[in-house]
Amino acid sequence: MVAIPVGELRVSARTTPGQDWLADLLACVPEASSSLMAARQQRARQALAGESLPSRRQEAWRFTDAAALAAIPAHPLTAPDDLASAAALPPAQAAVLRLVLDGRTDPLAGVSLPEGLERLDAGALEPLLGQALSDNGSEASWPVLLNGAVASQVLALRVSQAVSTVLELLCDTAEATGVLGLRLLLVLEPGAKLELLEVHRARGASCTSVVLEAQLGRGARLRHGLLGQGPAQQAGDDGEIGSAQAAPVLLHHLVAVQEAGSELELISAVSGWGLVRLEPQVVQRSGAAFTRLRGLQRVDGRQVADTHSRVLFAGPDGRLDQVHKALADGAGRSVFNGAVIVPRQAQRTDASQLSRSLLLSDRARIDTKPELEIVADDVRCAHGATVSRLQQDELFYLQSRGIAAGQAQRLLLRGFCEEVLADLPAAASVWQPLANLMGESPAP
Amino acid sequence: MIRSDAPVLLEIRDLRASVEDQPILKGVSLTIRAGEIHAVMGRNGSGKSTLSKVLAGHPAYRVTGGSVLYRGEDLLALQPEQRARIGLFLGFQYPIEIPGVSNLEFLRVATNARRQEQGSEELDTFAFEDLVRERLQVVQMDPAFLDRSVNEGFSGGEKKRNEILQMALLEPLVAILDETDSGLDIDALRIVAGGVNQLASADNATLLITHYQRLLDVITPDYVHVMAAGRILRTGGKELALELEESGYDWVDAEIERLESTSAQRITAEVG
Numbered sequence: 001m002v003a004i005p006v007g008e009l010r011v012s013a014r015t016t017p018g019q020d021w022l023a024d025l026l027a028c029v030p031e032a033s034s035s036l037m038a039a040r041q042q043r044a045r046q047a048l049a050g051e052s053l054p055s056r057r058q059e060a061w062r063f064t065d066a067a068a069l070a071a072i073p074a075h076p077l078t079a080p081d082d083l084a085s086a087a088a089l090p091p092a093q094a095a096v097l098r099l100v101l102d103g104r105t106d107p108l109a110g111v112s113l114p115e116g117l118e119r120l121d122a123g124a125l126e127p128l129l130g131q132a133l134s135d136n137g138s139e140a141s142w143p144v145l146l147n148g149a150v151a152s153q154v155l156a157l158r159v160s161q162a163v164s165t166v167l168e169l170l171c172d173t174a175e176a177t178g179v180l181g182l183r184l185l186l187v188l189e190p191g192a193k194l195e196l197l198e199v200h201r202a203r204g205a206s207c208t209s210v211v212l213e214a215q216l217g218r219g220a221r222l223r224h225g226l227l228g229q230g231p232a233q234q235a236g237d238d239g240e241i242g243s244a245q246a247a248p249v250l251l252h253h254l255v256a257v258q259e260a261g262s263e264l265e266l267i268s269a270v271s272g273w274g275l276v277r278l279e280p281q282v283v284q285r286s287g288a289a290f291t292r293l294r295g296l297q298r299v300d301g302r303q304v305a306d307t308h309s310r311v312l313f314a315g316p317d318g319r320l321d322q323v324h325k326a327l328a329d330g331a332g333r334s335v336f337n338g339a340v341i342v343p344r345q346a347q348r349t350d351a352s353q354l355s356r357s358l359l360l361s362d363r364a365r366i367d368t369k370p371e372l373e374i375v376a377d378d379v380r381c382a383h384g385a386t387v388s389r390l391q392q393d394e395l396f397y398l399q400s401r402g403i404a405a406g407q408a409q410r411l412l413l414r415g416f417c418e419e420v421l422a423d424l425p426a427a428a429s430v431w432q433p434l435a436n437l438m439g440e441s442p443a444p
Numbered sequence: 445m446i447r448s449d450a451p452v453l454l455e456i457r458d459l460r461a462s463v464e465d466q467p468i469l470k471g472v473s474l475t476i477r478a479g480e481i482h483a484v485m486g487r488n489g490s491g492k493s494t495l496s497k498v499l500a501g502h503p504a505y506r507v508t509g510g511s512v513l514y515r516g517e518d519l520l521a522l523q524p525e526q527r528a529r530i531g532l533f534l535g536f537q538y539p540i541e542i543p544g545v546s547n548l549e550f551l552r553v554a555t556n557a558r559r560q561e562q563g564s565e566e567l568d569t570f571a572f573e574d575l576v577r578e579r580l581q582v583v584q585m586d587p588a589f590l591d592r593s594v595n596e597g598f599s600g601g602e603k604k605r606n607e608i609l610q611m612a613l614l615e616p617l618v619a620i621l622d623e624t625d626s627g628l629d630i631d632a633l634r635i636v637a638g639g640v641n642q643l644a645s646a647d648n649a650t651l652l653i654t655h656y657q658r659l660l661d662v663i664t665p666d667y668v669h670v671m672a673a674g675r676i677l678r679t680g681g682k683e684l685a686l687e688l689e690e691s692g693y694d695w696v697d698a699e700i701e702r703l704e705s706t707s708a709q710r711i712t713a714e715v716g
Binding site: 396397399400405412 | 500501502503525527528533534536540543550553557593610614
């Protein structure tokens with residue numbers, strides 16, 4: 001237990017349940033062993049003192065109910081020592097380096113890193129950690145502060161050339177309960193190239209909070225697959241899914257700062273969480289970079305999935321190609337907010353954003369909002385958003401070929417998902433992303 | 445090929461149907477026997493495409509009267525997929541694009557649904573691949589189209605070839621081809637029509653729905669029906685199509701006017 005001045009908050013009669021939850025959590029998070037992280041923890045806790053959970057009165061959380069967080073036990077993740085072996089995991093493929101993240105043990109212990117990949121030592125880390133957050137202006141946002149208060153270690157890697165091994169970062173909290181903070185930093189030097197697969201899984205009443213900073217030097221290329229696999233469940237229209245026990249929460253804040261000539265590709269697929277909030281945020285620091293974002297989220301039962309993306313072009317000639325897809329079934333709720341910011345200096349920006357959502361039930365809800373701030377005058381910014389049901393004509397076409405209505409519907413949904421999943425790094429196949437998303441596989 | 449003793453495959457009796465409460469079919473009767481090729485001609489809005497969709501079971505159309513027997517069975521009581529499985533095929537005027545669904549997988553699932561109904565064993569991916577490669581020749585289609593999403597980014601001609609490929613795989617007893625010639629250049633038309641001719645046999649029947657004589661230059665119909673205002677106005681042999689090509693549809697308007705006024709008189713008489 002660490003001495004932080006939260007006691008008076010807890011005795012105040014005017015605290016809200018959200019304040020209590022946060023205060024309870026902060027009171028029992030152990031202090032990080034490294035001075036670097038301890039100092040950051042301290043700052044984050046101070047910033048959070050007296051704060052509550054995000055509320056729908058805040059614009060960034062207007063459509064997203066964070067109540068699922070309050071149902072997670074307010075203590076650090078309590079889990080058996082060997083988390084990874086507790087969850088039956090598929091073996092990693094050849095040419096894939098799997099690092100298991102549990103927030104406590106060193107994921108690099110006993111691992112020999114492939115050529116071009118090395119750990120950043122404490123001296124190099126100090127000025128780099130938090131730099132992308134600060135470039136992006138999100139260091140004081142709630143999910144980042146929560147992560148800062150909880151995370152006690154950081155996995156920081158430097159990529160100095162094209163790495164042929166796929167880096168898989170795996171966090172499976174299995175049945176564990178409580179809050180886990182993971183802090184990650186990737187520095188891609190000019191011309192470096194990395195394929196990254198990040199996998200989060202959970203079954204218990206847990207919250208996994210991730211802050212990932214990536215810096216892409218000139219000409220660097222990062223292909224990042226992000227899988228968020230909550231507990232598998234029967235796909236259906238049952239609004240009661242997850243009501244018996246608190247469903248896991250995933251909060252993922254990613255900031256990528258791109259130098260000119262760099263390429264970032266982020267492909268995410270999330271489903272099965274009580275609440276999942278993805279915040280992929282990109283800064284093209286001097287423009288002239290390429291960003292490709294592909295997102296897919298599915299909700300069922302009473303689940304909430306929210307993607308708040310933001311791309312800032314801080315220089316000319318930048319490109320963005322973004323497609324976000326959502327499937328909402330049961331009484332689930334899907335939120336997409338896609339900010340694209342093109343200030344005056346970002347001339348000749350070429351950005352396209354498309355949001356496509358399928359509403360599969362009368363009780364589900366979809367909120368989708370493109371948010372374009374364009375000041376430069378010589379730009380191409382295309383955007384579109386559609387929310388629809390399965391197309392009757394598509395279903396009829398399949399039925400007219402002898403395919404039963406139910407199977408035709410599944411085929412169409414799989415096709416809808418495949419358009420995003422096909423772009424995942426090949427190493428993702430061991431996680432069966434399609435079957436998982438469609439609720440066809442057994443519990444992870 | 446007309447044989448009066450050939451079994452009746454499709455018997456349409458006084459079929460009436462509406463879309464959004466707007467009557468489109470106003471009493472269509474047509475008998476199709478095995479071995480026959482029928483052509484239904486008519487202007488836009490005459491109801492010929494509606495006829496094809498009603499037969500295939502499109503949910504947007506409501507049958508308000510009449511009957512359709514398929515080999516003696518009440519076709520209208522069946523779901524669209526069941527109609528397909530027992531051997532009815534609709535070639536679409538505008539084949540639907542289905543992104544993300546592989547054409548090969550789609551063709552395999554459809555073929556197996558039909559095979560299962562016929563009591564044949566389902567084909568695994570390898571056996572199916574052999575079959576589909578053989579059937580591709582019917583429409584001279586590039587195998588590369590198998591690996592793409594269903595109809596996605598296909599040209600008009602490629603989509604129509606894909607329709608006939610499906611027909612070649614499903615081996616229907618009654619194939620209804622809705623404006624299969626539309627949007628095709630003359631070479632593509634020959635290939636597609638050639639496919640239809642190859643698949644026609646003494647055991648099955650084809651119903652061509654078309655605007656133009658040019659399709660009937662390459663597929664010779666046994667019967668030509670002229671449709672207008674939701675009815676079949678006239679039935680004849682292939683010479684009727686040529687006659688239409690020469691004289692146009694003007695006589696149809698006169699005929700319709702006469703029909704509408706008699707039915708109006710009849711209604712007046714009934715009311716009176």
